[in-house]
Amino acid sequence: MFNIHLAKVYGFCRGVQGVTEKADRLLAENPDRPVYSIGKLVHNDVVVDSFSRRGLKVVDAPDGNPPGIALIRAHGIPLSLARSFEEAGFTLVDGTCRLVKANHDRCASSTRPVLYFGIKGHAESVSTLSHAPGWYRVVETEEDLEGLDPQQEYDVIVQTTFSSVQEARLLSLLEEEGIRFNRLNSICSASNRRRQAVLDLCGICDTVLVIGERQSANTSELYRLACSRGVRAFFVGDESAIEDGMLSGHDVGVCAGASVSPHQVDRIIDVLVEKGGTLKA
Ligand code: SF4
Incomplete structure (x- = not known):
């Protein structure tokens, strides 16, 4: 007992709720067209498998798939990947969470080198950094802070789901090292x-x-x-x-x-x- x-x-969360509702609607409204999600809709195989049984096919690239409707997952996708689907004749539907999009915008409008506190290779990191107009570095651990230029000022953007403990640690290390930075957001x-x-x-x-x-x-x-x-x-x-x-x-x-x-x-x-x-x- x-x-x-x-x-x-x-x-x-709202972002995941939103993208799953979009997937529901696209499947219901398009029984005769292929409906895809670009990458896994969310990081949860139970949810992904349930959509897959209803016809939502997970694809990583347009090649080899007949054009249809392609849903962008909550983490977003890199700009170049979105372009490749459009060029191949797919209709894109954007399911990127608005908070992830806000990070895309921060990244795109940054005028300083970007320190991105996030997980290397994570879908959200990759999609966000595809918007960076200039120099950036993914900072996951303390070692990733090595070799920064003390004369330079950096923008800090944080992955929405990053560890807050690690975020605080990395920020205090930047302060200890006398590296100037503007923190543009925190976790969601x-x-x-x-x-x-x-x-x-x-x-x-x-x-x-x-x-x-x-x-x-x-x-x-x-x-x-x-x-x-x-x-x-x-x-x-x-x-x-x-x-x-x-x-x-x-x-x-x-x-x-x-x-x-x-x-x-x-x-x-x-x-x-x-x-x-x-x-x-
Ligand atoms: S940014 Fe926050 S609200 Fe949006 S999908 Fe990620 S966890 Fe959910």
């Missing part, structure tokens, strides 16, 4: 609220189940935060990943990254209740 505590804020409020909700869970739980996938920056940060507070933390992609050994504690917290659907969370709560848990208000 154990208690189940659901995080106060969890699952789909949806990420912040989900992280605070996990920290709240850690105050009352011995175990935290993090619904979502490791490849999601948002979800990984929830896991990392739970581990940093000394609770037992487990990733669970879907209900099949729940093992009895995860439920040996007395208070089990459940949280979910911004790419996790409410349906996915409901199914996991149902399984936890079947296994003897009591959902606390």
Whole structure:
């Protein structure tokens, strides 16, 4: 017997909700045309597989695919990739989150070298930096700050789902090194609220189940935060990943990254209740 505590804020953020609604609408309105998502719609295979069963095909490039409607995912895509789809005759529908777009605009209008605090190779990093008009560097770790020019002033742009702990650390290192910078944004409020909700869970739980996938920056940060507070933390992609050994504690917290659907969370709560848990208000 154990208690189940659901995080106060969890699952789909507005950006992900928006792009999934667009995908729903495109599939319903275009039964006779191919509908694609350029790259995985979100970093969550449960959601991606459910759309794929309904006909949304994931493609990385236009080559080899008959032209149709191509939905740009919430993380955005590089400018050159968007152009290549347009040139191949696809109709693009933009599902980029407005907060990611705001970073695209910051990057495009920057007049200084850009230090981009983000994950190297992450879809959002790649899409954002395709808008940079000049010099930029992705800064993921302290080592990436080496060799900066103390005479230069930099613009700092932060990936919306970056670790806030790492963001603070990198900013304080820049200050210590006397590097001048303008910080143009911080992580998005949806990420912040989900992280605070996990920290709240850690105050009352011995175990935290993090619904979502490791490849999601948002979800990984929830896991990392739970581990940093000394609770037992487990990733669970879907209900099949729940093992009895995860439920040996007395208070089990459940949280979910911004790419996790409410349906996915409901199914996991149902399984936890079947296994003897009591959902606390
Ligand atoms: S996590 Fe934030 S930036 Fe990313 S899609 Fe959601 S709301 Fe937009």
